[in-house]
Amino acid sequence: MIRFLGKGLLRDAGRSRMPVMVVAIGVALSVFMHAYVHGLMQDSIEMNARMRYGHVKVCTRSFAENAAQMPADLSLLDVRALKQQLTAHHPNLQWSDRIQFAGLMDVPGMMGETRAQGPVIGMAVDFFSTHSVEGERLNVQAALTEGRLPQQAGEMLLSADFSEKLGVQIGDTLMFMGSTQFGGLAYANFVLIGCVDFGVEVLDRGMMLADLSDVRIAMDMEDAATEIVGFFEGGQYNDAAARRMQESFAADFEVVAGDPYAPVLLRLKDQDDMGQLIDISGAMGLLITFIFLLAMSLVLWNAGLLGGIRRYGEFGLRLAMGETKGHVYRSLQVESLLIGLLGSLIGTVLGLLFAWWMQEKGLNLGDSMQNASMMLPTVIRARITPVDFYIGFIPGVFATLIGSLLSGLGIFKRNTAQLFKELET
Amino acid sequence: MEQSYLIDLKQVVKRFPMGKGSFTALKGLDLQFEAGEFAGLIGPSGSGKTTLLNIIGTLDLPSEGGGTVLGHPIEHLKASEAALLRKERIGFIFQSYNLLQVHTVFENVEFPLLLLGMPSEERRKKVMEALDWVGLADRHRSRPSQLSGGECQRVAIARAMVKQPSLVLADEPTANLDAANSHHVLKTMQQLNEAFQTTFLFATHDEKVISYLKRKIYLMDGQLVKDERV
Incomplete structure (x- = not known):
């Protein structure tokens, strides 16, 4: 049957x-x-994690509380040692130090007078090291509308919209003005070597990208960074693992309770509206x-x-x-x-x-x-x-x-x- | 002593719901059939012949009245008992053959034996025998779509007869056949009736069928009009 x-x-x-x-x-x-x-x-x-927050982020407690202002004076110190420690404790994550900063971009005229000027939000990442994957992580190559990536000191990228607004061309020299880690005036000349368009209003409104070493010099931030971002292998955020890291962080790094400059570890979910x-x-x-x-x-x-x-x-x-x-x-x-x-x-x-x-x-x-x-x-x-x-x-x-x-x-x-x-x- | 009939119907009434009321298809029929009869229910559409055939075939229950079919009281027959009765002792032949199109002629005829759980060798022998009765043994591998209408109806006859039932019910078996095929099919059924003493009961208004019947039961509006033996 x-x-x-x-x-x-x-x-x-x-x-x-x-x-x-x-x-x-x-x-x-x-x-x-x-x-x-x-x-x-x-x-x-x-x-969001790649561009700004990392899967986890280590910064000072005070910087975390005032992150929107990007206060350079609340940066992490002894970054090299801290990064080594992080790598030793959490080898399954890729760690990168970054500097988020804000300031004014000034375009000089023929006689050195100000031809154009505008507020700029900047990010310094490691473009130059051979082992760095930051350029790839931010997908900068794909975002380039003209020019090339920074290859030597003093070069920077600007968002295409912003460069158009300022009326600058590839090869022009612009002056960045901001504040140093110690509250002094920071200023440095950068050569515009490329324009980027991430297709995202938030980034394209007025963004500057430069190498860490240049910004460190400009902002007097030797061995300092506003943050160290960590990324899980495989590129996927794992909140449970991030939570475990966060819970053991204070003990692992002997963080002194109440110290405003002590490092804290933030999960992706802790930052801005990312949790939501x-x-x-x-x-x-x-x-x-x-x-x-x-x-x-x-x-x-x-x-x-x-x-x-x-x-x-x-x-x-x-x-x-x-x-x-x-x-x-x-x-x-x-x-x-x-x-x-x-x-x-x-x-x-x-x-x-x-x-x-x-x-x-x-x-x-x-x-x-x-x-x-x-x-x-x-x-x-x-x-x-x-x-x-x-x-x-x-x-x-x-x-x-x-x-x-x-x-x-x-x-x-x-x-x-x-x-x-x-x-x- | 009361005579024992193959089918003994007493005051059978069948009503179908229609709107808020009901339609009475059979109005208190009394009918008896003996083994080996070659009989037909004759009447125009709506006279109740198919309804009566369904009740005799245990496909439907009477609304009132009752009786016995093959010794089983029909008014209290459970669905499983009715299925068993049909499986073992009743064969059906339909107007439109109703062969399973995806199965071969052999498989169509084999189906009732599969339901009986017959062993494969015995099944094969009986199927080939049944196909031999209807002259289609050489077409056992064909599909129904490869056969003519007359051949399809002969396969249906083989399927109804393969288990050698006591009763075969045929509802308008020649309605889709031309005259030559109709006579061929009817002759085949007549021969099987004579050879095995199987009772054949037709529902028809086809003159060709009527001419072969040995008993003609005329129905009109659910009532018996005439019961004529030839």
């Missing part, structure tokens, strides 16, 4: 190939959508995935329902031949389970392949995000997580099965003669 039903299932495309295809497509879309939404949310968070963003992203991701899974489940449930209803005539015949209603019903459910499982397997593989391609290649939306005011990634990437390996089975198996369970109820609700009539029509 099983062989007989199996033959029917395999030979009838409407009962096997078509439903398997429908389930596989639905499952593939569900898996891909989950990976895509997760990737999108995660990329937004990661971009991470929580909202997680909730949004879940919500979008839930809505999509629900929609997909309804489609597959309906497919299962129609698949069952289509066969009422056949059921009528089988009942007339003497098969019991229970046997007909159970065989329908077994078929549906097999179709759901096979379709889910195929769909999961297809969905993962597509998600993997999207994870590796990404989708460049740079052109359509020119005016974005949030720090959002221009390349959208999917991100495969362990959940993607089983999430498709929810609509694939359960919804299909529920559909056929419901349609099969017709076998019991209708009397045999009615099914028989449907067979004749």
